[in-house]
Amino acid sequence: MHEALARANFERDAALLTDRMAELQGLVVHRREFPVLDVTVVHPTSIRICMQCNDWDELPPSIALLGPDGSPCKGPLPPGGVFNAGGHPATGRPFICMRGSREYHTHFGHQNDVWANHRGQDGMNLIGILMQLCAVWRSGMR
Protein backbone atom coordinates (compact mmCIF):
# COMPACT_ATOMS: atom_id res chain seq x y z
CA MET A 1 0.00 0.00 0.00
CA HIS A 2 1.25 3.48 -0.79
CA GLU A 3 2.44 5.20 2.37
CA ALA A 4 0.64 8.44 1.55
CA LEU A 5 -2.67 6.65 1.42
CA ALA A 6 -2.01 4.74 4.63
CA ARG A 7 -1.04 8.02 6.28
CA ALA A 8 -4.23 9.74 5.12
CA ASN A 9 -6.33 6.85 6.37
CA PHE A 10 -4.52 6.91 9.71
CA GLU A 11 -4.89 10.65 10.14
CA ARG A 12 -8.61 10.49 9.32
CA ASP A 13 -9.15 7.94 12.08
CA ALA A 14 -6.70 9.36 14.61
CA ALA A 15 -8.38 12.76 14.36
CA LEU A 16 -11.50 11.17 15.86
CA LEU A 17 -9.61 10.51 19.08
CA THR A 18 -10.06 14.05 20.35
CA ASP A 19 -9.06 15.19 23.81
CA ARG A 20 -12.65 14.87 24.98
CA MET A 21 -13.07 11.41 23.53
CA ALA A 22 -9.86 10.32 25.24
CA GLU A 23 -11.09 11.81 28.51
CA LEU A 24 -14.51 10.19 28.26
CA GLN A 25 -12.92 6.83 27.56
CA GLY A 26 -10.28 7.12 30.26
CA LEU A 27 -7.37 7.08 27.83
CA VAL A 28 -3.99 8.73 28.01
CA VAL A 29 -2.65 9.33 24.52
CA HIS A 30 1.12 8.91 24.23
CA ARG A 31 1.41 9.11 20.47
CA ARG A 32 -1.03 9.80 17.68
CA GLU A 33 1.32 10.20 14.80
CA PHE A 34 1.48 8.01 11.70
CA PRO A 35 1.98 5.10 11.88
CA VAL A 36 1.58 4.75 15.65
CA LEU A 37 -1.42 5.15 17.91
CA ASP A 38 -0.24 4.54 21.46
CA VAL A 39 -2.57 4.90 24.44
CA THR A 40 -2.86 3.81 28.05
CA VAL A 41 -6.21 2.54 29.26
CA VAL A 42 -6.50 4.09 32.70
CA HIS A 43 -7.68 1.48 35.16
CA PRO A 44 -6.56 0.12 38.55
CA THR A 45 -4.65 -2.33 36.34
CA SER A 46 -3.69 -0.10 33.44
CA ILE A 47 -2.63 -1.44 30.06
CA ARG A 48 -0.86 0.36 27.26
CA ILE A 49 -2.04 -0.47 23.75
CA CYS A 50 0.34 0.42 20.94
CA MET A 51 -1.10 0.11 17.44
CA GLN A 52 1.32 -0.01 14.52
CA CYS A 53 -0.74 1.17 11.60
CA ASN A 54 1.54 0.99 8.61
CA ASP A 55 -0.52 -0.11 5.59
CA TRP A 56 -3.79 0.94 7.29
CA ASP A 57 -6.38 -0.03 6.26
CA GLU A 58 -5.19 -2.56 3.73
CA LEU A 59 -3.86 -4.37 6.78
CA PRO A 60 -5.27 -4.15 10.30
CA PRO A 61 -3.04 -2.67 13.00
CA SER A 62 -0.39 -4.77 14.66
CA ILE A 63 -1.08 -4.33 18.35
CA ALA A 64 1.53 -4.54 21.09
CA LEU A 65 0.53 -4.89 24.72
CA LEU A 66 2.69 -2.90 27.06
CA GLY A 67 2.85 -2.07 30.72
CA PRO A 68 2.25 1.55 31.72
CA ASP A 69 6.02 2.15 31.57
CA GLY A 70 6.20 0.95 27.97
CA SER A 71 7.84 -2.38 28.72
CA PRO A 72 6.26 -5.57 27.32
CA CYS A 73 3.14 -6.53 29.24
CA LYS A 74 3.69 -9.43 31.58
CA GLY A 75 0.06 -9.81 32.62
CA PRO A 76 -2.26 -10.52 34.21
CA LEU A 77 -4.68 -10.43 31.30
CA PRO A 78 -8.47 -10.60 31.37
CA PRO A 79 -10.15 -13.95 30.75
CA GLY A 80 -11.88 -14.69 27.46
CA GLY A 81 -9.02 -14.94 25.02
CA VAL A 82 -9.14 -11.52 23.34
CA PHE A 83 -6.08 -10.58 25.38
CA ASN A 84 -4.32 -13.82 24.66
CA ALA A 85 -1.49 -14.81 26.97
CA GLY A 86 -0.62 -17.85 24.91
CA GLY A 87 2.08 -16.28 22.78
CA HIS A 88 1.64 -15.49 19.10
CA PRO A 89 3.41 -17.98 16.78
CA ALA A 90 5.29 -15.11 15.10
CA THR A 91 6.41 -13.25 18.22
CA GLY A 92 5.95 -15.54 21.18
CA ARG A 93 4.35 -12.64 23.02
CA PRO A 94 0.84 -12.09 24.38
CA PHE A 95 -1.33 -10.72 21.62
CA ILE A 96 -4.74 -9.42 20.69
CA CYS A 97 -6.86 -12.26 19.40
CA MET A 98 -9.73 -10.20 18.03
CA ARG A 99 -10.93 -9.28 14.56
CA GLY A 100 -9.21 -6.05 13.64
CA SER A 101 -5.81 -7.08 14.99
CA ARG A 102 -3.08 -8.15 12.56
CA GLU A 103 -2.02 -10.85 14.99
CA TYR A 104 -5.53 -12.35 14.94
CA HIS A 105 -5.84 -12.41 11.16
CA THR A 106 -2.36 -13.90 10.68
CA HIS A 107 -2.80 -16.55 13.37
CA PHE A 108 -3.19 -20.02 11.88
CA GLY A 109 -6.34 -20.51 13.91
CA HIS A 110 -8.11 -17.59 12.24
CA GLN A 111 -6.82 -17.52 8.71
CA ASN A 112 -10.32 -18.24 7.42
CA ASP A 113 -11.54 -15.01 8.97
CA VAL A 114 -9.72 -12.62 6.71
CA TRP A 115 -9.44 -8.90 7.36
CA ALA A 116 -11.31 -8.20 4.13
CA ASN A 117 -14.44 -9.51 5.88
CA HIS A 118 -14.28 -6.59 8.32
CA ARG A 119 -12.36 -3.83 6.58
CA GLY A 120 -14.39 -0.68 6.09
CA GLN A 121 -17.32 -1.81 8.24
CA ASP A 122 -18.91 0.68 10.57
CA GLY A 123 -17.15 0.41 13.91
CA MET A 124 -13.98 -1.13 12.51
CA ASN A 125 -11.89 2.00 12.19
CA LEU A 126 -8.92 2.45 14.53
CA ILE A 127 -11.04 4.06 17.23
CA GLY A 128 -13.63 1.31 16.98
CA ILE A 129 -10.98 -1.37 17.44
CA LEU A 130 -9.58 0.56 20.40
CA MET A 131 -13.02 0.94 21.99
CA GLN A 132 -13.62 -2.80 21.75
CA LEU A 133 -10.30 -3.49 23.45
CA CYS A 134 -10.99 -0.97 26.22
CA ALA A 135 -14.35 -2.59 26.90
CA VAL A 136 -12.86 -6.08 27.08
CA TRP A 137 -10.08 -4.90 29.37
CA ARG A 138 -12.35 -3.04 31.73
CA SER A 139 -14.98 -5.76 31.95
CA GLY A 140 -12.39 -8.49 32.39
CA MET A 141 -10.12 -6.78 34.91
CA ARG A 142 -12.76 -5.73 37.44
Add this chain to the structure above:
Amino acid sequence: MEQAVMEASAKAEGHKEIDVAVAVITPDGIYPDENDYRRVKETTVIATVLEDAKAKLKITNTTDWVARVHGREIDVKRTFREDRLSGIVEIEWHKRAGGGGA
Protein backbone atom coordinates in the same frame (compact mmCIF):
# COMPACT_ATOMS: atom_id res chain seq x y z
CA MET B 1 -60.38 14.43 51.10
CA GLU B 2 -56.97 14.12 52.64
CA GLN B 3 -56.51 10.79 50.95
CA ALA B 4 -57.48 12.28 47.56
CA VAL B 5 -54.92 15.05 47.99
CA MET B 6 -52.27 12.51 48.84
CA GLU B 7 -53.19 10.39 45.84
CA ALA B 8 -53.08 13.42 43.53
CA SER B 9 -49.76 14.39 44.98
CA ALA B 10 -48.40 10.90 44.48
CA LYS B 11 -49.75 10.85 40.94
CA ALA B 12 -48.09 14.18 40.19
CA GLU B 13 -44.88 12.91 41.74
CA GLY B 14 -45.08 9.81 39.60
CA HIS B 15 -45.44 11.89 36.46
CA LYS B 16 -42.65 14.29 37.28
CA GLU B 17 -40.35 14.32 34.29
CA ILE B 18 -36.66 14.52 35.04
CA ASP B 19 -34.06 15.23 32.40
CA VAL B 20 -30.87 13.33 31.84
CA ALA B 21 -27.86 14.74 30.02
CA VAL B 22 -26.62 12.25 27.46
CA ALA B 23 -23.48 11.90 25.37
CA VAL B 24 -22.94 8.97 23.04
CA ILE B 25 -19.34 8.03 22.34
CA THR B 26 -18.87 6.07 19.13
CA PRO B 27 -15.95 5.15 16.86
CA ASP B 28 -17.11 7.94 14.55
CA GLY B 29 -17.34 10.70 17.08
CA ILE B 30 -19.36 12.01 19.98
CA TYR B 31 -23.07 12.82 19.91
CA PRO B 32 -24.55 15.44 20.12
CA ASP B 33 -21.17 17.05 19.55
CA GLU B 34 -17.67 17.39 20.84
CA ASN B 35 -18.46 19.70 23.75
CA ASP B 36 -22.01 19.11 24.81
CA TYR B 37 -24.67 16.81 26.19
CA ARG B 38 -28.22 16.37 24.96
CA ARG B 39 -30.99 16.76 27.49
CA VAL B 40 -33.76 14.19 27.23
CA LYS B 41 -36.54 13.05 29.51
CA GLU B 42 -35.68 10.04 31.63
CA THR B 43 -38.73 8.38 30.08
CA THR B 44 -37.05 8.45 26.68
CA VAL B 45 -36.23 5.07 25.20
CA ILE B 46 -32.42 4.83 24.99
CA ALA B 47 -32.52 3.45 21.45
CA THR B 48 -34.14 6.62 20.14
CA VAL B 49 -31.11 8.64 21.24
CA LEU B 50 -28.79 6.07 19.69
CA GLU B 51 -30.74 6.31 16.43
CA ASP B 52 -30.30 10.07 16.45
CA ALA B 53 -26.57 9.61 17.10
CA LYS B 54 -26.38 7.11 14.26
CA ALA B 55 -28.01 9.55 11.85
CA LYS B 56 -25.93 12.53 12.88
CA LEU B 57 -22.65 10.65 12.78
CA LYS B 58 -23.61 8.96 9.49
CA ILE B 59 -23.25 5.44 10.82
CA THR B 60 -25.20 2.94 8.77
CA ASN B 61 -24.86 -0.51 10.31
CA THR B 62 -24.99 -1.04 14.07
CA THR B 63 -26.51 -4.50 14.14
CA ASP B 64 -23.81 -6.07 16.30
CA TRP B 65 -23.05 -3.02 18.43
CA VAL B 66 -23.30 -2.90 22.18
CA ALA B 67 -24.01 0.05 24.46
CA ARG B 68 -22.38 0.39 27.87
CA VAL B 69 -22.39 2.89 30.69
CA HIS B 70 -19.51 2.66 33.15
CA GLY B 71 -18.75 -0.77 31.73
CA ARG B 72 -22.27 -2.08 32.28
CA GLU B 73 -24.11 -3.28 29.21
CA ILE B 74 -27.45 -1.51 28.98
CA ASP B 75 -30.74 -2.57 27.43
CA VAL B 76 -31.36 0.06 24.80
CA LYS B 77 -35.01 -0.92 24.43
CA ARG B 78 -35.67 0.42 27.90
CA THR B 79 -36.01 4.00 29.00
CA PHE B 80 -33.26 5.77 30.89
CA ARG B 81 -35.35 5.51 34.04
CA GLU B 82 -36.03 1.81 33.55
CA ASP B 83 -32.31 1.19 33.17
CA ARG B 84 -31.57 3.31 36.26
CA LEU B 85 -29.66 5.93 34.28
CA SER B 86 -29.84 9.45 35.63
CA GLY B 87 -27.91 12.69 35.77
CA ILE B 88 -25.06 12.74 33.29
CA VAL B 89 -25.07 9.60 31.15
CA GLU B 90 -22.14 8.83 28.88
CA ILE B 91 -22.91 5.87 26.63
CA GLU B 92 -20.10 4.04 24.87
CA TRP B 93 -21.53 2.44 21.75
CA HIS B 94 -19.47 0.27 19.43
CA LYS B 95 -19.10 -3.17 17.95
CA ARG B 96 -18.96 -6.13 20.27
CA ALA B 97 -15.46 -7.61 20.33
CA GLY B 98 -15.20 -10.67 18.16
CA GLY B 99 -12.55 -13.33 18.32
CA GLY B 100 -10.56 -14.98 21.05
CA GLY B 101 -9.86 -18.61 21.52
CA ALA B 102 -6.75 -19.04 19.37
